[in-house]
Amino acid sequence: MPATLEILCIGDELLIGRTVNTNATWLGNALTEAGAYVSHSVTLADRVTDIHQALQLALSRADVVITTGGLGPTGDDYTVAALAQYAGMPLELHAPTLAHIDQLLRARGRQPNEYSRKMALLPKGATVLPNPAGAAPGLLMHIADKPVIILPGVPHEMKALMQDHVLPWLHRHYALDKVQYHTWHLVAAESELAALLAAQEAGLPEACSLAYNPGLGILDLRLGMRIPAPDAGKQVRFEQIRAEISRIVAPWCYGENGVSLAMALGQALRTQGLQLAVAESCTAGLLANTIAEVSGASAWYVGGALTYSNVLKTQLLGVPPVLFETAGAVSEEVALAMAAGVAGLTGAQVALSTTGIAGPEGGTPDKPVGTVWIGVHTPAGTVARRFLFEKDRRRNMQRAVHAALWMACKALRTADQSS
Amino acid sequence: MPATLEILCIGDELLIGRTVNTNATWLGNALTEAGAYVSHSVTLADRVTDIHQALQLALSRADVVITTGGLGPTGDDYTVAALAQYAGMPLELHAPTLAHIDQLLRARGRQPNEYSRKMALLPKGATVLPNPAGAAPGLLMHIADKPVIILPGVPHEMKALMQDHVLPWLHRHYALDKVQYHTWHLVAAESELAALLAAQEAGLPEACSLAYNPGLGILDLRLGMRIPAPDAGKQVRFEQIRAEISRIVAPWCYGENGVSLAMALGQALRTQGLQLAVAESCTAGLLANTIAEVSGASAWYVGGALTYSNVLKTQLLGVPPVLFETAGAVSEEVALAMAAGVAGLTGAQVALSTTGIAGPEGGTPDKPVGTVWIGVHTPAGTVARRFLFEKDRRRNMQRAVHAALWMACKALRTADQSS
Numbered sequence: 103m104p105a106t107l108e109i110l111c112i113g114d115e116l117l118i119g120r121t122v123n124t125n126a127t128w129l130g131n132a133l134t135e136a137g138a139y140v141s142h143s144v145t146l147a148d149r150v151t152d153i154h155q156a157l158q159l160a161l162s163r164a165d166v167v168i169t170t171g172g173l174g175p176t177g178d179d180y181t182v183a184a185l186a187q188y189a190g191m192p193l194e195l196h197a198p199t200l201a202h203i204d205q206l207l208r209a210r211g212r213q214p215n216e217y218s219r220k221m222a223l224l225p226k227g228a229t230v231l232p233n234p235a236g237a238a239p240g241l242l243m244h245i246a247d248k249p250v251i252i253l254p255g256v257p258h259e260m261k262a263l264m265q266d267h268v269l270p271w272l273h274r275h276y277a278l279d280k281v282q283y284h285t286w287h288l289v290a291a292e293s294e295l296a297a298l299l300a301a302q303e304a305g306l307p308e309a310c311s312l313a314y315n316p317g318l319g320i321l322d323l324r325l326g327m328r329i330p331a332p333d334a335g336k337q338v339r340f341e342q343i344r345a346e347i348s349r350i351v352a353p354w355c356y357g358e359n360g361v362s363l364a365m366a367l368g369q370a371l372r373t374q375g376l377q378l379a380v381a382e383s384c385t386a387g388l389l390a391n392t393i394a395e396v397s398g399a400s401a402w403y404v405g406g407a408l409t410y411s412n413v414l415k416t417q418l419l420g421v422p423p424v425l426f427e428t429a430g431a432v433s434e435e436v437a438l439a440m441a442a443g444v445a446g447l448t449g450a451q452v453a454l455s456t457t458g459i460a461g462p463e464g465g466t467p468d469k470p471v472g473t474v475w476i477g478v479h480t481p482a483g484t485v486a487r488r489f490l491f492e493k494d495r496r497r498n499m500q501r502a503v504h505a506a507l508w509m510a511c512k513a514l515r516t517a518d519q520s521s
Numbered sequence: 522m523p524a525t526l527e528i529l530c531i532g533d534e535l536l537i538g539r540t541v542n543t544n545a546t547w548l549g550n551a552l553t554e555a556g557a558y559v560s561h562s563v564t565l566a567d568r569v570t571d572i573h574q575a576l577q578l579a580l581s582r583a584d585v586v587i588t589t590g591g592l593g594p595t596g597d598d599y600t601v602a603a604l605a606q607y608a609g610m611p612l613e614l615h616a617p618t619l620a621h622i623d624q625l626l627r628a629r630g631r632q633p634n635e636y637s638r639k640m641a642l643l644p645k646g647a648t649v650l651p652n653p654a655g656a657a658p659g660l661l662m663h664i665a666d667k668p669v670i671i672l673p674g675v676p677h678e679m680k681a682l683m684q685d686h687v688l689p690w691l692h693r694h695y696a697l698d699k700v701q702y703h704t705w706h707l708v709a710a711e712s713e714l715a716a717l718l719a720a721q722e723a724g725l726p727e728a729c730s731l732a733y734n735p736g737l738g739i740l741d742l743r744l745g746m747r748i749p750a751p752d753a754g755k756q757v758r759f760e761q762i763r764a765e766i767s768r769i770v771a772p773w774c775y776g777e778n779g780v781s782l783a784m785a786l787g788q789a790l791r792t793q794g795l796q797l798a799v800a801e802s803c804t805a806g807l808l809a810n811t812i813a814e815v816s817g818a819s820a821w822y823v824g825g826a827l828t829y830s831n832v833l834k835t836q837l838l839g840v841p842p843v844l845f846e847t848a849g850a851v852s853e854e855v856a857l858a859m860a861a862g863v864a865g866l867t868g869a870q871v872a873l874s875t876t877g878i879a880g881p882e883g884g885t886p887d888k889p890v891g892t893v894w895i896g897v898h899t900p901a902g903t904v905a906r907r908f909l910f911e912k913d914r915r916r917n918m919q920r921a922v923h924a925a926l927w928m929a930c931k932a933l934r935t936a937d938q939s940s
Contacts, residue, residue, distance in 0.1 A: 115734060117559050119550025120743070123542055126564065131538025140536050141571075145545065145562045152560070159578070175712045176733055177722060210710075217712045256735075258913065313539060380827065382806070386813030390806030390827045395915065397881060405829035407837075408799065408809045414824045414867060418837075448833060462816065496814070 105276040107133055108164035109143035110156050112181050113171040113255055116145045125170045125260055136269055137278030137328070138166075148172055153184040161246050165276075168268070171255030173238035175217035182241070185252060186225035189245045196224040196239075203237045235262040242271070249275075280329040282337075284344050287361060288321045289508045290354040295321065298350055307339055312347075318497055319504045320363070323351065356511055363507035364396045370514040371402040371452060376481075378510075379450035380406035381419055381440040383431070384458035384474055389503045406444050406453070419443030432457050432469050437486040441477030452514070453479040454506045458489075460498045474502045478509045485513070524695040526552055527583035528562035529575050531600050532590040532674055535564045544589045544679055555688055556697030556747070557585075567591055572603040580665050584695075587687070590674030592657035594636035601660070604671060605644035608664045615643040615658075622656045654681040661690070668694075699748040701756075703763050706780060707740045708927045709773040714740065717769055726758055731766075737916055738923045739782070742770065775930055782926040783815045789933040790821040790871060795900075797929075798869035799825035800838055800859040802850070803877035803893055808922045825863050825872070838862030851876050851888050856905035860896030871933070872898040873925045877908075879917045893921045897928045904932070 109129050115121040126143045133140050141164055146152045153172075160167045172181030186193050200222035204214045221238040224230060231240035231251075236259040241252040251268055253260045272278065288295070292314050296303070303312050310327040325347060327340050348355075356366045371378055380389050386408065393403050407418045412431055415421040421439040429435040440455035458474030465471035472491035477484060489505055491498045528548050534540040545562045552559050560583055565571045572591075579586045591600030605612050619641035623633045640657040643649060650659035650670075655678040660671040670687055672679045691697065707714065711733050715722070722731050728749070734741040744766060746759045767774075775785040790797055799808050805827065812822050826837045831850055834840040840858040848854040859874035877893030884890035891910035896903060908924055910917045 114730075115732065116546075117549050117562065118553040119546045119548065119559075120732075120734060122546045127535075127538045127541045129538065130536050134537040140538075141566065142575075143536065143564045145564075147560065156561075174733075176715050178730075178732065207712075212710055212713060215712060215716055217715050258916070315539065382809075383824075385810075387801070387806030387809030387811075387827070390801075390829075391804075391810055391918070392806075394805030394829065397914065400829060403829055405802075405827035405833045407826060408806070408824035410809075410813065410819060410822060410824035418826075418866070447837070495816070499810070 105138045105165045105272060105278065106141050106163075107138055107166045107168060108141055108160040110153075110160060110167060110169040111143060111145045111171055111255075112148060112153060112169055113145075114148050114178065116171070117147055125255065125257055128257065128261060129168065129170070129264070132264060132269065133272075135281055135283065136272060137281045138272060138276070148178050148180050150180055150184045150187070153181065154188050157185065157188055157245070157250070161248050161250075165248065166272070167248065167250045168253065169250065170253045170260055173221065173252070173254045175220050175237075179220075181252060182224065185241075185243065185245070185250065186228075189225065189243055191225035191227055191243070193223045194226045195219075196222050196230060198232075199224060199230060199239050202232065202239075206237055231263055231267040233259055233263060234266055235259045240267060242267075280332075282327045282329060282340055283359075284325045284347075285359050286323045286347070286351050286355050287357045287363075288323060288351055288354040289319065289356060289504070290321050290351070292316045292321060295323065295351070295354075299323075299347065302343065302347060302350070306343070307336070310340070310343070317504075318500045323347070356508065362392075362396070363504060363511065364393045364399075367393075367507050367511050367514070368396050368399060368402055370511060374514060376402070376452050376514075377448075377450040378403045379444045379448040379453045381444035381453065381455040381477075382406070382408055383410060383415070383440070383456055384460045385456040385499050385502050385506070386410060386460075388499045389454065389456060389506055392503050392507070404448050404450050406448060406450075409440065415440060415443075419447060430469070432459055432473055432475060434475055434486045434488065437475035437477035438484050441479040441486070442484050445479045451481055452510065453477075454510055455479075455486075456502050456506055458498070458502060460495045460502075461493055462495055472498055474498065474505070476502065476506045476509055478506075478513050480510075480513050482513070482516075524557045524584045524691060524697065525560050525582075526557050526585045526587060527560055527579040529572075529579060529586060529588040530562060530564045530590055530674075531567060531572060531588055532564075533567050533597070535590070536566055544674065544676055547676065547680060548587065548589070548683070551683060551688065552691075554700060555691060556700050557691060557695070567597050567599050569599055569603045569606070572600065573607050576604065576607055576664070576669070580667050580669075584667065585691070586667065586669045587672065588669065589672045589679055592640065592671070592673045594639055594656075600671060601643065604662065604664070604669065605647075608644065608662060610644035610646055610662070612642040613645045614638075615641050615649060617651075618643060618649060618658050621651065621658075625656055650682055650686040652678055652682060653685055654678045659686060661686075696749075699751075701746050701748060701759055702743060702778075704741055704743045704778050705766070705770050705774050706776040706782075706785075707742060707770055707773040708738065708775060708923070709740050709770070711735045711740060714742065714770070714773075718742075718766065721762065721766055721769070725762070726755070729759070729762065736923075738920045738927075742766070775927065781815070782923060782930065783812045783818075786812075786926050786930050786933070787815050787818060787821055789930060793933060795821070795871050795933075796867075796869040797822045798863045798867040798872045800863035800872065800874040800896075801825070801827055802829060802834070802859070802875055803879045804875040804918050804921050804925070805829060805879075807918045808873065808875060808925055811922050811926070823867050823869050825867060825869075828859065834859060834862075838866060849888070851878055851892055851894060853894055853905045853907065856894035856896035857903050860898035860905070861903050864898045870900055871929065872896075873929055874898075874905075875921050875925055877917070877921060879914045879921075880912055881914055891917055893917065893924070895921065895925045895928055897925075897932050899929075899932050901932070901935075 455477035461471035880890035
């Protein structure tokens, strides 16, 4: 039987809107992809009576309850004590957990104290799920004959415990649906793509769905299908739909199933034996950081110049000062000179440059906020293109980074096909 | 009487983790700051029986219920019909709403159809809250003698209806609390700080709370107090507690009420008339980008060098190649040479450098993943400090950025005090 789960997110900071509840999102996605059904996720206060009430309701309607949050060392963390009280299980000091916490704190140069020790007071009889990423462990308790899984609220600790313990446990104890996904990562607009795929979408079989998840100038398209029991026919149908959509979206597709734009660019550089450098003005390090997030980037990425001021554009990249007078810092000429300049400075064969008005200030009637010039230098030459994004500084930087990486991908794709 | 509210977020896409529930966060914050109490926020599926069950529970425990989502034109939007059925109110075509929707669609170049008409079928007797930002209106219904407010799920439409109708309505009908907050932004560990503030925390008056919100190497501490009726004594007490905590946390405090580390550093640089440059290896642009997020940063920040490769560390910053042999790229010597080098290259008086092993690869027994050397150059000299962070690449970069900005803040603080 596929498992129905209810998620209880415990924490005043979620309820009063100080923290975005990304845990509920991540858990909903991970559990759905594992083939389980999430029926409710409830956010409640750090208050013992509320925890008891929510637990009682969840136990009455779900197969498994997962809680997050309220396991920390401070006075406003009540989850473990409240659940232990509800279950009638006394708290006792768990020696291996205490040793783990003491060791962790000492490694960070801190002294264990009564607060840190509180995290080792666990319900007697609970299964302890060691926390590979932090202090407070996860717990598995059985209350009213149903499993209750207790996880910390710190997102990376919660995720580590889910991966290491909870998902494998669910797979062992429940006949979860097989869920099949395929994701295309595209540079395309949602409404245009929806029109292109209208026929495919109308013809999707039952339990099969196509979801659009738009980002900043990019779009993830996800095909999903639940296959409750082994069914070769359904599997074949899924593959047919997948192939059909792949053919349609190919011109806009930079990667599939988790490949980022920077990873796609890195793959192209690696294949062609080229090295990349960047010269950033308006993106101010975000382009470099997005590139360096790819593990192993040092094989094809050397670094570059952060030329936030015009003086540095000249001094480091050799941009002729006269260009700032004649064309302005945000111009095709400067974008070209920056891209060629950083290639010369670093010896990289491929280079990207950005210069623009990220906002909120600095716009003019000619060059409004959101105007960005992006330059691409390859062995085939240097080109630049103008973009007009929006009003928001952060979003403009992000859009410029995506546009730059996609320009480089396309430039290398053309180079590869013509060679 | 202050109002207790329960939020029902209706939508499969929230439950399966395709969409982050930012509506719950925004509503929690807006309602708390308005002086109301949010007791629960529940995410549930687009399913009539689930909507009925959640509504019944919410009506039993809250003064006011707010729902979001499920007002759209497509077949999976059930909220209005489900609530009308629960309340025993028939649906009828609401002519002003139909006219509004028709006009809106025509302005967008689209034809009204049976789907758009569905959004004008509203429960007879409900108060219609015109939507200034979209098609489907908000609704105010009384069910079992309690107000139920129905809002769309599209965030900017929901926010517009809250601002235009719901918050003013709450203020008219309920004696909402006055809520006072003060936040300290600290570089400190939660358990140590909790120990330091134990006496203050134990002595907090009723309706006053101290919340810890830890980040990566940083921590927000928030004092909150509800003052239900005008009360000069409570106001004075709040100020006393605030002053007392300010005194205790001063050594670790970089800002208050929304000041970021980069903003605090910018303020110090501006005051002392100094300019900043960066030389990044392991943080790979994240430090520069964090600095450039501060609006107006160009007044005190010039840019710098992204020296991901050792060749560039030498070529751009003048790091002697022999250091890579004798001390290694991740060393005090290289961090010092990078900081001094980028100051020389750019002419900035203050410079920050980072060199480390962000991971997941590249660690050695001597220099495990997470080892980062950070250099700070000021007119008073150049220093470097070693940090040992953790295993995760992204988090290590973020921690290094926080550590670097804090080192610079402290160096300038000392310089300011000794001058």
